[in-house]
Amino acid sequence: MQQSEQPRTGRVVFWQDVKGFGFLICQQSQKKLFFHIRDFVTKSARPELNDELHFRLSKDKHGRPIATQLQFADADKQQAQPSKTSQTIDLDYAEDVSLYFRSGFLMLLIIALLFGSLPYVLPILYIEASLFTYWLYQQDKAAAINGQVQRLPEESLQLYSFIGGWPGALLAQKKLAHKRRKFRFQREFWLVVLGNAMLIAWLLSQHGQEFIGRLALFGS
Structure with missing residues (x-):
């Protein structure tokens, strides 16, 4: 400039x-x-x-x-x-919490599949993923404001959007003015949203329901 x-x-x-x-x-x-x-x-x-x-x-x-x-x-x-307000943000803590969240999220997903109840659990999964994704955006935004070299990997933010946290990510981008002006990130984000929408549409389709039924071990 x-x-x-x-x-x-x-x-x-x-x-x-x-x-x-x-x-x-x-x-x-x-x-x-x-x-x-x-x-x-x-x-x-x-x-x-x-x-x-x-x-x-x-x-x-x-x-x-x-x-x-x-x-x-x-x-x-x-x-x-x-x-x-400009104290260093501990992003190592955020990444540790991310690991626990991924473990808990995967466990809940597996349980839902085994009981054939994934369609009913999906809203809960989306709410949990969205709240957590919003929190991650907050942490990364605070680190950016402080000028910290360490930042949360963009791939991690996109991952949580893909597993259902994209509504929270979209809200964070608007409310926190974070990542919304980065063309490459936005391009990947909307591809992630499209991929998530296609996956959910398939899971709710007849073929998807048959697939969930075959995975269920304890369903009726």
Whole structure:
């Protein structure tokens, strides 16, 4: 991205701490500009409404002007320690929980198949997978806001969407503004949704029901 050499000053007029982005009004041009927490030069305090920021003008991938290389005009705030909201997210814990969730999910799926009750258990599986997938998006989004190098593998997020968590993933993408602007991820995500829909349609079809019936050992 091309950047101007002239530093500018702006005042924060909107800040969404959970999503890590906001808008400021440039004092030089009086234009409203988008900015993101990742574009701060140093990790210090979190922005708040009416904070004065120094920045350089740049453009996003769509050619729209944005504020980057941000610093607080207040020297004390610039040197302040990161707030509790920017503490390191323990993604190793999230991956450990993922392992337990996969084990429990697989066990419930096998039990449903053995008793021939998969169609009746599907709503529960979808709710569980969606809630867990949303939580994973939250953890990854928080790590992104903090600028952590360690992130959850995208393949893991797509896996949980495939096993039924895609409604939760879709909600997280919209509510948390996470992963929705990455073309490759979105392309894979919608292929995963299509694959999941085709699998469920087959399981609920006559051939799928016959297949489930052959697997059932304890069904009537």
